[in-house]
Amino acid sequence: MTTPRRATEADGRHGDPAAPVPPGGTSSATGAEPAGSATTEPGSTGPRSAQPGDTEPGAEDALRRRLGLRPRGHRLHPTARLWGWVGPLLVTALAAVLRLVNLEHPGHLVFDETYYVKQAYSLLVLGYEGRWADDVDPAFAAGDTSGLSTDPDYVVHPQVGKWMIAIGLRLLGADDATGWRISAALTGTLAVLLLSRVAVRLFRSPLLGSVAGLLLAVDGMHLTASRISLLDGFLTFWVLVGFWAVLRDRESSRAHLAREAAAEPAGTGGLRGRLGPGAGPRWWLVAAGVALGLATGVKWSGLYAVAVLGILVLCWDTAARRTVGARRWVAGGVLRGGVPAFVALVPTAAVTYLAGWFSWFATPGAYLRTWAADQRAAGEVIQPGVPDALASWWEYHRRMFDFHTGLASEHSYEAHPAGWLVQWRPTSFYWPEDPPQDCGAERCVEAITSLGNPVLWWLAAAALLVVGWTAVRRRDWRSWAILAGYGAMYVPWFAYTERTIFTFYAVAFTPYVVLALTYGLGWVTGVLKPPGTAAPSPPRGRRWFVHQDGDVAPGPAGWWVLTVVVAVVLLVSAFFWPVWTGQSVSYGFWHAHMWLASWV
Structure with missing residues (x-):
């Protein structure tokens, strides 16, 4: 029987080592048989000899370790479970306060709210986006919706987001800015x-999870998007x-793969079938399809x-098959993993998208x-065999694409977009020509600037280099997951x-910016270790x-780095709070926040 290499703690924590564990491999960290591993007949007091079809005890746990899973x-x-919820709930409470306090200010439509809020109201009333009279925003803000006609309006975005805004309008009314924005604030x-x-x-890591939530809670890019109905x-x-x-x-499919691979009879030296077993039901991918739809x-x-x-x-499925010893792991990843994954994800997303109309x-x-x-x-001849409703829907999409x-x-x-990672040219959402003169200075301004916390974004840009390096050189699956967020929401x-x-x-990839910085902090402080490196044990407790x-204890330097970074981010967020929320401030105070000439 082939004995796998020593499985370290890092194998169970970080994912895909290069060397696969053959089915029926030993399960202990040293590669030796675990004590008491002999199979015992029911009702017997001693071990029995191995029978055809038996699987070696501990083989599944050995495979789970190699696949980055905890034991069965x-x-x-x-x-640990408590801390995994306490920290996230605390930072969520802070996020709620920052997003809900004074949400009704400004009391009129801001930036593209002029489109989406009125279209959401139209959906409630007409079931479709109707055309509004010109210069109707002040009247709408005062509760006068008579400017809405029954003539259809040409809009260029689907309806799901506007229906989400409409929920707030239904609950709190369209005559209050809180009703316009409550859905955005709660979603944020x-x-x-x-x-x-x-x-x-x-x-x-509950610590890093709480840090990630805190960083997103106080980031200006995400905050302004949560306080305005875009x-x-x-x-x-x-x-x-x-x-x-x-x-x-990823977790459920790998657990299924480990279970199926371990079920091979001991000593067979390979998986049944060249492609290996299937990945099992992909219900989580069905859920992903609904969400992405x-x-x-x-x-779009x-x-x-x-x-x-x-x-x-697909890449994760293929790597998992290589890890468990499938002989044709590429073909198996495509045919036994990729095809079922496609069926679970893509048609579900398509049907969900269609249902949104x-x-x-x-x-x-x-x-x-x-x-x-x-x-x-x-x-006219219009797509024979296609229902009129679908043909009309397709024509609408063609015009939207144009x-x-x-x-x-x-x-x-x-x-x-090259400047988005460092917030080179932020967007001004709100700058009224006649702001209230109540700031105690000769010239007062009110501004809402969609500017990410500069320290957070600049450090995250540096941390992205660490993420890229560990993805390529260390093959860290967590790094690839973070890069996928950038690849989906930024690179296109x-x-x-x-x-x-x-x-x-860029708000669409802000969560992955935060994850990149959190990963970098975890890597620098020692909370996270690269794959293949055992984590240190704490000196006590x-x-x-x-x-x-x-079993991880950052040293004093690590705690200092983490504390200083988080503290500076919080201080900068407090400094920028007035220009993220449209507070009445002096022009000089506002200008002190324009650190770069490109921000003005």
């Missing part, structure tokens, strides 16, 4: 909790839900998340809803640099709030 039946220590708050829990699961905050949330579901699928139903950018996360799943299909008065029927009535690819009007705040914008695009679009395995 593992239960977190109650204190939930995103903080979700990211914090994602980081706990990704890094197995679509991008909803896109961010649903892509993050899909990311979380993909992480859960909703993301695409907010903005969600399509990139479907593609990138789908490729990530339910009110458009249900209301004949919607824009282009009867286009195909009208064309047929005029004698708009998005042809948008090239100049704007003073347009920004090339480089194909549209001729378009009019803005830095505030258990540090459950540092790591769920309770």
